[in-house]
Amino acid sequence: MNTQPEQLKHLGFFAIFKESYKIIVSKWRYIFSKIFLALIFPFCLLMLADMLISSHLQGRIIDNSINLDEMDSNNRYYNPMKREVALHSTLLGVFTLLYFLVGLLVLNLFAITAVSYAVACVYASKDTNFKQVIRVVPKAWKKLVLTYLWNLFLQLVFVAVFVALVVLCLVIGIRAKQIVLAIVIGVIVVILFIVGMIYFNVMWGMASVVSVLEECRGPRAFKRSGELMKGKKKLNIGVYMVFLVLLVVIQGGYWVLAGLFNSSLPIVVYVIVAIVFFLLLLGLVMLGLVVQTVLYLVCKSYHNESIDKASLGDQLDSYLSSYGRLGGAKDVQLGEV
Template sequence: MDREQEDLQFLDFFGIFTESFNLVFSWRKIFSKITLTLILPLSVVFVAHIQVTELLFFKILKNEDSLNSIPKNSPNYTKLSDMITSEWISFWLFKAAYFTFFLVLTLLSTAAVVYTIACVYTGKEITFRKIISVVPKVWRRLMVTFVWNFVIVLVYNIAFGVLILLWAAIFGFGGIGILIIAGISVSYVLGFVYISVVWHLACVVSVLEDVYGIQAMLKSKELIKGKLVLCCAVFLTFTVLFLASQLVFQTVVVLGSSNHYGLRIVLGVLCFLLLFKVFLFGLVAQTIIYFVCKSYHHQNIDKSSLSDHLEVYLGDYVPLTAQDVQLGEF
């Protein structure tokens, strides 16, 4: 990052994307290795999940349709019913395994990208071997932050569901009730976007500062003040690109006509390329946003202190605590 820290606060929407592209291409050797090792498998897991989910789900639907045409209490009915039950169990076990692998690869990719950009910012010597040795240690902090975000999102969704049910029970779904529910739904979406933005920035805070978990979420909440619109715009841009690639892949490649194999292959490759680029540049952009927010709030980052903090992950440096300083002065 060639810009001075005080200049980062002036980066706008396009400036953040430009800075992300410049950073990736300036250090393309390191980012290429990170992509091949972590982000490419992440993309493969996501794409394979879509394909396998569709196959399992349509097989279950086909068997359920066949079950409706078989007389109840017959041996075939019992056999097919047991088969459908086992297929549903397999389906949800697969979804759980996918979510676990996807989460682990996402957090590992986040740790690698954020640590790499911090090393670039501080001018530290950086090698791919060093990144790989650091990532498992940073991943633990990110996992705690994710758990807190999961709890917050869960409580938020439960509260929204209870609110909708109470409103429907009291006022019903007619006339003004529909409009109010629509307004509540819009507020829910805005709140969900806000929580997502806070969490993404909290991931960067968890890597680059001494706090993680709920403290990182609170720190992120303070950092995005004044830059909320910019943060949301960047987040929504990558979200739209991600959902668009997923939708095209699912509708054209997975569910497309068997008469257009050539088109399905081409679009599948394009969706896959777009997907892992969205993952990579999204992680780079959210790290740059962290520095933009720090600069906006005039929270100057001491490069030597940040460098020392990064060395902690390698076990080469252990910073003094406040208690150690007081004891030495005494």
């Protein structure tokens, strides 16, 4: 990998993917392979397990709820079925909470932290190993959690505003007897909502790396990510859309497969196809996390911010200082890795 600082700002859409792939298969691949097995593999496994379990429980809840609506309350099966709905609803809530806490809040953020730090080490030509990366993860993760929670808060507020606007459009349309106009306005609001959610997620991708590699967190990290993306918004959105489409295809295919689990589909075929979807998801998540950090460095270079080995190395060493392992940053320009 021979990318110089002045060249990073000129990396285009395809070049970013190529650069990210070269990082993964470079001489540092042993670190990325361990991050992959320790964090990304269990996260993706938990993600697909949550989809399978949620799909099954939701199906049972919907079927039983429909049966309850059509059943007389004096029927001897009514109360047992009602208890079953309550049980499945509770299990669904527990599994969803576990996925959020263990999957999203821990494994996902740990993976983002580890990959961002490892990629930064690659560009700083800083000697490191998997154990050192793992020691750094908890300290950087604390900042990332605050940014993630701020992201959730912003999205919840955005969703609440969206729901309020949709309801308002329907109420005004019904009272004014202008249903068609209300529907048109509602469609426009939905389109704006989708665009807004995409932009929030693009901002989160940049803010997550900022939280790991800079002294920013929460609202400051989002403000910083907005500043970095100026002039590169189309590139960031384009890259995000590629991963979003691929993720939807993989998850959608797996969701359909999960729905066929109890069908006449041979179990061998089901297992093989499930493994294929799982491997595709693993590769997508691994590449996506590396691309996030490369995009961050591209944006920094575009704004002529220093990304030489010395400045980047100082930031990385700040994490190790708490363990008494301050490293010596190399006062040379970013060169070959």
